[in-house]
Amino acid sequence: MGSRPAPDRIAAWRALLQVHADVTEAVDRALAEAGAIPLRWYDALLCLHEAPGRRLRLGELARAALLSRSGLSRLVDRLEGAGLLRRAPSAEDGRGAVAVLTPAGLTALRRAWAVYGPALERHFAGHLRAADVAALQTAFARVTGARERAQGVPKDP
Numbered sequence: 349m350g351s352r353p354a355p356d357r358i359a360a361w362r363a364l365l366q367v368h369a370d371v372t373e374a375v376d377r378a379l380a381e382a383g384a385i386p387l388r389w390y391d392a393l394l395c396l397h398e399a400p401g402r403r404l405r406l407g408e409l410a411r412a413a414l415l416s417r418s419g420l421s422r423l424v425d426r427l428e429g430a431g432l433l434r435r436a437p438s439a440e441d442g443r444g445a446v447a448v449l450t451p452a453g454l455t456a457l458r459r460a461w462a463v464y465g466p467a468l469e470r471h472f473a474g475h476l477r478a479a480d481v482a483a484l485q486t487a488f489a490r491v492t493g494a495r496e497r498a499q500g501v502p503k504d505p
Contacts, residue, residue: 367472370471371468371471371472372387374467374470374471375387375464375467375468375471378463378464378466378467379460379463379464379467382462382463384456384459384460384462384463384464385432385456385457385459385460387464388413388423389423389426389427389432389456389460390457390460390461390464391413391414392409392413392415392420392423392424392427392433392447393427393432393433393449393453393454393456393457393460394457395409395412395413396409396433396447396448396449396453397449397454397457399412401448402448402449402454403436403446403447403448403449404446404447405438405444405445405446406420406421406424406435406444406445406446406447407444409424409447424447427447427453430452430456431450431452431453432449432450432452432453432456433447433448433449433450433453434447434448434450435447435448436448
């Protein structure tokens with residue numbers, strides 16, 4: 349068994365998990381109270397909105413939305429059933445499928461943003477000073493970079 353992290357590092361990890369759980373619950377609750385789409389749906393639609401052509405291969409969407417393949421399949425089924433995205437054959441090779449944001453999906457995303465943005469500010473961002481934001485970005489980039497190096501993920505040029 350490897351070495352155990354120092355108590356302050358374990359406390360930092362637990363604090364991260366607690367903040368994540370609290371903020372996602374609060375934002376999801378605000379979305380539900382406003383009759384907007386759930387946070388999981390919002391995250392997936394936002395990934396599509398930010399993608400070139402507002403489309404992503406399903407595997408890319410799973411990675412971007414932080415979902416397992418099976419979790420993504422269920423989510424895509426629900427989003428497609430609600431008319432917020434559509435599946436299309438991949439133009440690159442015709443074998444795979446891509447998820448494409450629909451106009452209804454864009455409308456739902458914009459409606460949710462009107463709730464998501466203020467809720468995120470109220471429950472998270474509004475409690476941070478500029479130095480806190482910079483420290484979090486630096487720390488998270490360091491952790492992500494180490495994970496990507498360990499997995500052999502190439503850096504963007």
